[in-house]
Amino acid sequence: MDPSSEYFIRKLPEIDQELIYQILELKKEKNVLILAHNYQCEGVQLVADLLGDSLGLAKKVIKATQNDIIFAGVRFMAETAKVLNPNKRIHFPATGSLCDMAAYLKADMIREYKLKNPGIPVVLYINSTAESKTLADIVCTSSNAVNIVKYIQQQTNAPKIAFGPDKNLGAYICKMSGIPIDIIPPHGNCYVHDKYTIKDVSKARKQHPEATLLIHPEAPLEVLDLADYIGSTSMIIHYPVEHPQITSYIIGTEIGVTEQLRRNHPEKTFSPLNENAICTAMKSITLKSILDCIKNIDSDKFIVEIQEDIMKKSQDAINKMIEVR
Ligand code: SF4
Structure with a gap:
């Protein structure tokens, strides 16, 4: 140690x-x-x-x-x-x-979507159950979601892509890629990131006017629009390493990341965008x-x-992402 x-x-x-x-x-x-x-x-x-x-x-x-x-x-x-x-x-x-977000998406919802929308590729966020992943064409993470959706659309030439279970990440992908996205289910979200508001940003900016605001893309689009940088937890954790000149940050993701950053960089200041951003699971x-x-x-x-058939099919969707990225 x-x-x-x-x-x-x-x-x-x-x-x-x-x-x-x-x-x-x-x-x-x-x-x-x-x-x-x-x-x-x-x-x-x-x-x-x-x-x-x-x-x-x-x-x-x-x-x-x-x-x-x-x-x-x-x-x-x-x-x-x-x-x-x-x-x-x-x-x-x-x-x-x-995970509350993973719990939003039941495998039957994807089956039903596929029946109504034959030929539309399904991209699932890694925050989904192994059973749901068996029905995905490919899996993605928050760091590669935009690229994976662009890749699948180019491969299939589909008019739209189905994505689940996060409505906020889906909206962000749509904005960054210009590709129409159907969200399954339409209301899926992570309650930890979905609770960030424009008011939180105004308050934090007032308290720490010099700070750089880093936010996770599971936050609502109107909050992401106010960020200095949008990235996955790993990207947020690496950001201060790559930017040694910045000494003060506001962190828009779960509180555990703020704690880790404070340990990693005791000479810098890290303030949570909302101190109640706590994942109880x-x-x-x-x-x-x-x-x-x-x-x-x-x-x-x-x-x-994990049941063998679920294991094999979900492995295919994850491995496909690993090959593509
Ligand atoms: S913060 Fe918790 S509820 Fe939200 S996506 Fe992560 S694990 Fe799921």
């Missing part, structure tokens, strides 16, 4: 510090790899071997030497890791923890649940299982 992590562990309540040291010891003893999404709470981020976004983490599992991997994120992310790594034992340390994973998972690592208590 690097000394800066030790410094941040000591800033947490004593009870969390104890849990962290127990987890770090057991992780070594049982040869377990812990992956955590950027939106996880600070304690969970501190015990993780790798931090990142859903696809980045799923791809890192491929290179892992460990057979047992704990995925601290939401369920569709653990499923993606399993789909890309069928031979690894992926453990998901929560019982529910389904992500935060349902705690140090206690990680410890419970690691103690049960030899059992199937937290293991992620």
